[in-house]
Amino acid sequence: MAKVPMDTLQLSCVQIAVALLLLTQVETTTEETFALYPNSTLTSCITGEISALLAFRAGLSDPSNLLSSWKGDGCCRWKGVYCSNRTGHVVRLDLKGTNCGSGDGSTQVLSGNISSSLLGLQHLQYLDLSCNKFDEIQIPEFMGSFHKLRYLNLAASMFIGRIPPQLGNLSNLRYLNLRSSPHWTFDFFFNGIVPSGTSEKRKFYTGIYSMDITWLSQLTSLEHLDMSNVNLGTIVHWLPVVNMLQTLKVLRLPNCQLRSSPSSLLLSNLTSLETLQLRGNNFHKRSAPNWFWDLAGLKYLDITSSGFYGPFPDEIGNMTSIVELRLSHNYLVGMIPSSMKNLRNLERLSSSMNDINGSITELFHQLPSCSRIQKLFLAGSSLTGSLPTTLVEALRNMSWLDLSDNKLTGHVPLWIGELTKLTTLVLTSNNLDGAIHEGHLSRLHMLQELRLSKNSIAITVSPTWIPPFSLEVIHLRSGQLGPKFPMWLRWQTQVVSLDVSNTSINDMVPDWFWIVASSVMYFNIRNNQITGVLPSTMEFMSAKEMDFSSNQLGGPMPKLPINLISLDLSRNNLVGPLPLEFGAPALRTLLLYNNMISGAIPSSLCKLQSLRLLDLSRNNLSGSITDCLVNDSITNVTGLSIINLSLRNNNLSGEFPLFLQNCTYLIFLDLGHNQFSGALPAWIGEKLSSLSFLRLRSNMFYGHIPVELTKLVHLQYLDLAYNNISGSIPRSIVNCTGMTQTRDDSNGLEYAFIFGIMYAENELVDYTENFTVLTKGLERIYTGEIVYMVNLDLSCNSLTGGIPEEISTLVELKSLNLSWNNFNMKIPEKIGALVQVESLDLSHNELSGEIPSSLSALTSLSRLNLSYNNLSGKVPTGNQLQTLEDPASIYIGNPGLCGPPLPWQCSQPELIPGETHGDASDDDVGSFLLGTGSGYVVGLWVVFCTFLFKRKWRASWFSLCDRLYDRAYVQVAVTWASFRGKTNG
Known part of the structure; x- marks a missing residue:
C-alpha cells in the first residue's frame, strides 16, 4: 500500500476542518453565531431579498430615519441586515428600537405594518423587531413560516391582540421573546384632564394575550421563553405544556395573570431549567407544596407578589444550586427555616414585605454561614431586636444590605465598618438611635448609597474627616446632623439624591454646598433653619426635584435649572420680584407660598406649558395679571396645563384674570x-x-x-x-x-x-x-x-x-x-x-x-x-x-x-272676652283676680322690707342689676357695630 505524503494528509485535515466549520456556521443557533456575519463584504445581494426588504420598509413609519441606509443593491451593508458570507442570503435582521430605554433620552422606533414580503427571506435565522411601536397591529401569522428561524424577539413593541398559534411551526426556534409592555385593562381617566365637551380621546395599550398555548409544545428545541406581561389568565393547565420543553433553560412568565400552580409534577422534564420568573401572578395558595421547590438545578427563582401564603417552606433547602431567590411581597410568615443553610451558592436573598416577625439576630444565624451572600433585602419584614454586636459570618461579603421599615432598636454596631464590599446600606424607618462615627465609615471605600432616614441616628464625625467613599445617594431625613452644616458632605461631589431634611441644621449655607449640589438631581433640605441666599448659578444645576421649604432662605429667586420639574421654596424669606424668565421649560410644580415675594406676576408664566401646580399664595404680589393675555403669541392653541392654582393672600388687583380662559384643565x-x-x-x-x-x-x-x-x-x-x-x-x-x-x-x-x-x-x-x-x-x-x-x-x-x-x-x-x-x-x-x-x-x-x-x-x-x-x-x-x-x-x-332652649316659654292661647269655660261664674273670676292682686302686693312688700333691713342682700341685688345692665349694653353696642359694618361694606 502506497504511503500518503504527510503534507497531503495535513491539507486534507485542514479541508475537513474548514468544511466542519462551515457546517457549524450554518447550524449554530446562538446569537453569537451571527457575529460571524457582520455587515458583509459582499457588494450585491440576492435580487429577491432586496425586493422583500424594500417592500417591508415601504409599510413602515420611520420618523428617525433608522433605515436611511436602505438604498442601492448592497443590502448586506444596510443597517440591521446581515448576510452569510458563504451563501449571500440574508440570515439576520436586527431592527431593535429604543422604546425599551436607550439611556440617552432619544426615541428611535419603527411603527406601521409588517409586510408579508418578509417571507422572501426564507434563510432568515435571526429576527429582532423588539422595542418598537407596532401599537395598532397583531403579531402577523406569517411569522410562523420562517422555518429556519432560531431567534425571534418581538418584545415591548406594543403589539395587540392574540398571539398567533402559527408560531408553533418554528420547530428550530431556541429563543422566543414575546414580552408585552405593561398595560392597562381599564380606562384611565381623571375628570378635568380631558375637558367635558371635547372630542379628545386617549388610547391606551391593552397588550397581547393567548387563550391556548398548546402550540408551545411543538418548539422542542426552545431554550429561552419570555412571555412577560402577556395575558394568560384564562389558561389553567399551562404547566403541562411548558413541561414538554425539555431543553428549556429560561422561563419568564411574570404578570401573566396566572391563577394555578400545581403542587407537583409526576414527571418533571424541566431538569435543564435555571431561571424561573413567576412574579406578579394570582396564585393565592400555600407556599408549599409547590412544583418549583423540587427543581434542584434552579439558579434563579422569582415568585414576588404572587399571593403565596403560610410559613416559609422547608423545601427551600432543596434548591442547592440557587444563586438568587426572590420571595418579596407575599404573605409568608414566621422565621426563615434552618434548611436555608443548605443554600451555599446563594448570592441574593429578597424577602421584603413578608411577616417574619422575629429577631434579626436569629435570622442572621439561619443564613448559610459559608455562603456568598452579597445582597440581602428584608425591608418591611417586622424584624425586631437589636443588630448583633459581632459580625455574623454570613454577612461578610455583603454589598447591599436593606433592613428598612422594620422594628429594629439600639445602636448601629461597629461591625458595619467591616463590610468592606458594602455599596448600599439601607436602615430607613426603624427605631435605631445612638451615633455613627468614623469607626463605622472609614473602611467603606465602595459605599455608594447611605440611607438612614427616619431614625434617631446622629452622625458625629470630626469636621476635618475626609470620607473614603463617594456617595451617590445620601438620605438622612429626621436624623441629627446639625446645628452646623456637616463638613464631610463637602467631599461628596457625585451625589444624585440628597435628603437632609429635618436634621436640625441651623446654619448659613456654605459656598461649597452649592458646588456639591450642582450634580444633585433629587434635592431635599426641607424643615431646617438654614439661612443664606439661593445661588445666582442655580440655573446651571442638574436638579429635577428640589424641596427647600420651611427654612429661612432669603434673597431673590434666581433663574431655575433647565431640567427642573418640581420646586418647593415655600415657607422661606424670599424677597424681590419673580424672575422675568423662569428658565425651566418642563416645570410641573412650583410652590412659593409663605414668602415675601413682591412685584407683578411676569407674563413669562405662560411659557411654562407643562405647569400643573402653581401656588404663589401668602406673598406680597401686586398689580394686575392680565399681561398674560389669552391671545399672547407665546401660548399655543391647546392653552396652559395648570390643574391647581392658588394666588390667595396677596395684593393682586384688576378683573378676574383673563389668562384663565386658557387653563381648560383647571x-x-x-x-x-x-x-x-x-x-x-x-x-x-x-x-x-x-x-x-x-x-x-x-x-x-x-x-x-x-x-x-x-x-x-x-x-x-x-x-x-x-x-x-x-x-x-x-x-x-x-x-x-x-x-x-x-x-x-x-x-x-x-x-x-x-x-x-x-x-x-x-x-x-x-x-x-x-x-x-x-x-x-x-x-x-x-x-x-x-x-x-x-x-x-x-x-x-x-x-x-x-x-x-x-x-x-x-x-x-x-x-x-x-x-x-x-x-x-x-x-x-x-x-x-x-x-x-x-x-x-x-x-x-x-x-x-x-x-x-x-x-x-x-x-x-x-x-x-x-x-x-x-x-x-x-x-x-x-x-x-x-x-x-x-x-x-x-x-x-x-x-x-x-320654647327651649330659650328662657321664655311659648304662651297659651288667649281667652276670648265674654267667653266662659266650664261652670265658672263672674263672682269666681272676681275672687280670683282679688286674691292674685293681694298676693302680689304682699309679696312685693316682703321683698322690699327684707332689702330695707338686710344691707348685704341689698348690695348684692344692686350689683346684679349693674351686671345685667352692662351685659345688655355690650350686646346692643356689638349688634349695632356689626350692622353698621355690614351696611358700609
Whole structure:
C-alpha cells in the first residue's frame, strides 16, 4: 500500500476542518453565531431579498430615519441586515428600537405594518423587531413560516391582540421573546384632564394575550421563553405544556395573570431549567407544596407578589444550586427555616414585605454561614431586636444590605465598618438611635448609597474627616446632623439624591454646598433653619426635584435649572420680584407660598406649558395679571396645563384674570384675599368646565352670580364670601352635581394635588398642608381630606330674595354659610334633606316664619347659627339639636322665637272676652283676680322690707342689676357695630 505524503494528509485535515466549520456556521443557533456575519463584504445581494426588504420598509413609519441606509443593491451593508458570507442570503435582521430605554433620552422606533414580503427571506435565522411601536397591529401569522428561524424577539413593541398559534411551526426556534409592555385593562381617566365637551380621546395599550398555548409544545428545541406581561389568565393547565420543553433553560412568565400552580409534577422534564420568573401572578395558595421547590438545578427563582401564603417552606433547602431567590411581597410568615443553610451558592436573598416577625439576630444565624451572600433585602419584614454586636459570618461579603421599615432598636454596631464590599446600606424607618462615627465609615471605600432616614441616628464625625467613599445617594431625613452644616458632605461631589431634611441644621449655607449640589438631581433640605441666599448659578444645576421649604432662605429667586420639574421654596424669606424668565421649560410644580415675594406676576408664566401646580399664595404680589393675555403669541392653541392654582393672600388687583380662559384643565382655583374687582365673567362656566374647587372670598367682586357658573357640574366647593355680590342664588345651582352626588374619585380634585406631592425617602411630602377651609366658624388646615370637602359659602355679600328650595338638593354639602346677606322669606322646608351638613349658618339675614321641623333631621350637624333674623314660633327640638353647644346663642336676635332652649316659654292661647269655660261664674273670676292682686302686693312688700333691713342682700341685688345692665349694653353696642359694618361694606 502506497504511503500518503504527510503534507497531503495535513491539507486534507485542514479541508475537513474548514468544511466542519462551515457546517457549524450554518447550524449554530446562538446569537453569537451571527457575529460571524457582520455587515458583509459582499457588494450585491440576492435580487429577491432586496425586493422583500424594500417592500417591508415601504409599510413602515420611520420618523428617525433608522433605515436611511436602505438604498442601492448592497443590502448586506444596510443597517440591521446581515448576510452569510458563504451563501449571500440574508440570515439576520436586527431592527431593535429604543422604546425599551436607550439611556440617552432619544426615541428611535419603527411603527406601521409588517409586510408579508418578509417571507422572501426564507434563510432568515435571526429576527429582532423588539422595542418598537407596532401599537395598532397583531403579531402577523406569517411569522410562523420562517422555518429556519432560531431567534425571534418581538418584545415591548406594543403589539395587540392574540398571539398567533402559527408560531408553533418554528420547530428550530431556541429563543422566543414575546414580552408585552405593561398595560392597562381599564380606562384611565381623571375628570378635568380631558375637558367635558371635547372630542379628545386617549388610547391606551391593552397588550397581547393567548387563550391556548398548546402550540408551545411543538418548539422542542426552545431554550429561552419570555412571555412577560402577556395575558394568560384564562389558561389553567399551562404547566403541562411548558413541561414538554425539555431543553428549556429560561422561563419568564411574570404578570401573566396566572391563577394555578400545581403542587407537583409526576414527571418533571424541566431538569435543564435555571431561571424561573413567576412574579406578579394570582396564585393565592400555600407556599408549599409547590412544583418549583423540587427543581434542584434552579439558579434563579422569582415568585414576588404572587399571593403565596403560610410559613416559609422547608423545601427551600432543596434548591442547592440557587444563586438568587426572590420571595418579596407575599404573605409568608414566621422565621426563615434552618434548611436555608443548605443554600451555599446563594448570592441574593429578597424577602421584603413578608411577616417574619422575629429577631434579626436569629435570622442572621439561619443564613448559610459559608455562603456568598452579597445582597440581602428584608425591608418591611417586622424584624425586631437589636443588630448583633459581632459580625455574623454570613454577612461578610455583603454589598447591599436593606433592613428598612422594620422594628429594629439600639445602636448601629461597629461591625458595619467591616463590610468592606458594602455599596448600599439601607436602615430607613426603624427605631435605631445612638451615633455613627468614623469607626463605622472609614473602611467603606465602595459605599455608594447611605440611607438612614427616619431614625434617631446622629452622625458625629470630626469636621476635618475626609470620607473614603463617594456617595451617590445620601438620605438622612429626621436624623441629627446639625446645628452646623456637616463638613464631610463637602467631599461628596457625585451625589444624585440628597435628603437632609429635618436634621436640625441651623446654619448659613456654605459656598461649597452649592458646588456639591450642582450634580444633585433629587434635592431635599426641607424643615431646617438654614439661612443664606439661593445661588445666582442655580440655573446651571442638574436638579429635577428640589424641596427647600420651611427654612429661612432669603434673597431673590434666581433663574431655575433647565431640567427642573418640581420646586418647593415655600415657607422661606424670599424677597424681590419673580424672575422675568423662569428658565425651566418642563416645570410641573412650583410652590412659593409663605414668602415675601413682591412685584407683578411676569407674563413669562405662560411659557411654562407643562405647569400643573402653581401656588404663589401668602406673598406680597401686586398689580394686575392680565399681561398674560389669552391671545399672547407665546401660548399655543391647546392653552396652559395648570390643574391647581392658588394666588390667595396677596395684593393682586384688576378683573378676574383673563389668562384663565386658557387653563381648560383647571380643577382647583383660589384667588381669595386679594383686591380683584369687577363682575364674575360668564365664561368661567364655559371655559373652566373641569373646575371642582373655586374660592374667591375677600375680594371686591360685584354683580350677580352668573347663571353660567352653575354649568360647572363638577363644582363641589364654592366660596364667594366677603365680596359685593348681589341678586339672588340661581335656582340652577342644582346642576352642580359635585354637591349632589357622591363620587369615589372626589371629582378629580384628588388628582389636582398629585403634582404637589414630592417623593422623598419613604415619605410623600404632601402639598395639601397649605390648604385652609373656613367651616364651623373656624379656619382649619386640611390635608388629604380636603378632597372630600363639599362647601357652599356665600356669606357677607348683598344677596337678596329667598333661599331657593333647590338648595335642599345639594345633599353632599358639609358646610353651608349664607350669613350676613339680605335673604328674606322662609327657610326652605326641606332643609333637613342636607343630611351630610356639619355646619349651617343662616344668621344676620331677614328670614321670617317658623324654623322648619325638618332641621332636627340633620344628625351630622355640629354647628348651627340662625341668629338675628325675624324668625318666630317654637324652636324645634330633637336629635342633634339637643347636643349643640351654647344653644341659646343659636337663636338670639329673633324675638318671635320661644320654647327651649330659650328662657321664655311659648304662651297659651288667649281667652276670648265674654267667653266662659266650664261652670265658672263672674263672682269666681272676681275672687280670683282679688286674691292674685293681694298676693302680689304682699309679696312685693316682703321683698322690699327684707332689702330695707338686710344691707348685704341689698348690695348684692344692686350689683346684679349693674351686671345685667352692662351685659345688655355690650350686646346692643356689638349688634349695632356689626350692622353698621355690614351696611358700609
